Amino acid sequence: MLSRLSPLAQRTISPRLLSNAQRTLVNISYPSPKIAVLELDRPPVNSLSLEMSAKIVESIKEIESNPEVQAMVLKSSNPKIFSAGLDITEMNRPTVARLEDFWRNIQTLFLTLYSTRLSTIASIDGHSPAGGCLLAMSCDYRIMSATPSYKIGLNETKLGIAAPYWLKDLFVTTIGYREAEVGLALGKLYSPKEALEIKLVDELVDSPVIDVALKRADEWASIPEKGRVASKVMLRGAMIQDLEEKREMDVGWFRDFIMEEGVQKGIEGYLKNLSKK
Numbered sequence: 001m002l003s004r005l006s007p008l009a010q011r012t013i014s015p016r017l018l019s020n021a022q023r024t025l026v027n028i029s030y031p032s033p034k035i036a037v038l039e040l041d042r043p044p045v046n047s048l049s050l051e052m053s054a055k056i057v058e059s060i061k062e063i064e065s066n067p068e069v070q071a072m073v074l075k076s077s078n079p080k081i082f083s084a085g086l087d088i089t090e091m092n093r094p095t096v097a098r099l100e101d102f103w104r105n106i107q108t109l110f111l112t113l114y115s116t117r118l119s120t121i122a123s124i125d126g127h128s129p130a131g132g133c134l135l136a137m138s139c140d141y142r143i144m145s146a147t148p149s150y151k152i153g154l155n156e157t158k159l160g161i162a163a164p165y166w167l168k169d170l171f172v173t174t175i176g177y178r179e180a181e182v183g184l185a186l187g188k189l190y191s192p193k194e195a196l197e198i199k200l201v202d203e204l205v206d207s208p209v210i211d212v213a214l215k216r217a218d219e220w221a222s223i224p225e226k227g228r229v230a231s232k233v234m235l236r237g238a239m240i241q242d243l244e245e246k247r248e249m250d251v252g253w254f255r256d257f258i259m260e261e262g263v264q265k266g267i268e269g270y271l272k273n274l275s276k277k
């Protein structure tokens with residue numbers, strides 16, 4: 001524990017050496033009274049473990065609890081990765097209890113971010129595959145760096161798994177049925193330019209993404225809250241209610257799918273290739 005180190009060591013230890021157990025996982029700041037910035041900070045790739053998802057949810061609730069705050073920018077502390085999506089190690093030979101708990105936390109993360117009264121702006125300055133794309137699509141507005149090497153999309157089929165039905169619905173809602181059908185089947189990761197073309201992101205920028213994200217947050221924060229939130233509920237309410245009603249069924253699908261031996265072998269192989277790179 002960090003608290004067991006001497007005060008000198010605590011002051012001089014490099015943040016890079018902190019283990020994730022010692023990190024806060026997310027950082028919250030308030031550049032102005034109406035705007036919060038929620039920064040994902042789980043090295044090396046901001047993958048979504050059970051604890052990380054729970055922490056993001058807790059942070060959104062903390063931000064929401066201040067009635068003055070109207071908009072939230074979601075960004076990453078990593079200069080080239082927004083989020084690598086679900087922590088794949090959570091799905092690799094898990095216990096059933098942990099796996100089910102992990103999935104309930106992922107559902108809660110989606111439901112909380114997608115339904116928050118806050119206007120949410122994703123500042124995507126880096127790769128954003130799978131669960132990273134889920135985070136971005138759950139926001140109200142997406143701004144991505146134009147850096148051509150970055151990728152965003154739902155690549156689940158490449159791991160031998162499928163996106164859950166509600167993530168498929170979110171994808172269809174965002175980019176339309178046909179594009180989603182092809183993108184999901186091929187596990188397609190889009191360049192920023194392609195992502196803009198299919199409206200997976202709303203804007204590309206060459207300048208620091210966060211500068212533009214803060215400007216957009218200012219614009220969204222200036223809209224009167226009541227009407228803005230009522231519109232959001234009208235557009236998003238049905239999907240939220242649907243998952244609320246099917247949560248335990250979805251946990252069962254996820255558990256049964258992930259625990260299959262063939263799926264486990266696929267996940268194992270994918271993880272080996274990732275760390276061999």
Ligand SMILES: CCCCCCCCCCCC/C=C/CC(=O)SCCNC(=O)CCNC(=O)[C@H](O)C(C)(C)COP(=O)(O)OP(=O)(O)OC[C@H]1O[C@@H](n2cnc3c(N)ncnc32)[C@H](O)[C@@H]1OP(=O)(O)O
Pocket residue numbers: 044045047081083084085086087088089127129130131132155156159161162163164165253254257258271274275276277
């Ligand atoms: C009726 C029937 C219904 C059926 C229902 C089925 C329901 C099933 C539901 C299943 C749902 C599953 C949903 C999944 C969504 C996901 O999010 S899955 C995760 C997908 N993510 C990825 O594939 C990303 C993988 N990572 C990368 O591509 C790269 O890491 C990167 C481009 C993000 C960054 O590249 P780079 O900077 O070169 O870093 P690396 O060297 O690759 O990685 C550093 C380090 O991190 C580890 N790592 C990377 N990603 C993850 C991850 N997602 N989880 C855990 N760990 C990760 C990587 O292994 C490296 O580790 P080492 O340093 O080698 O130890």
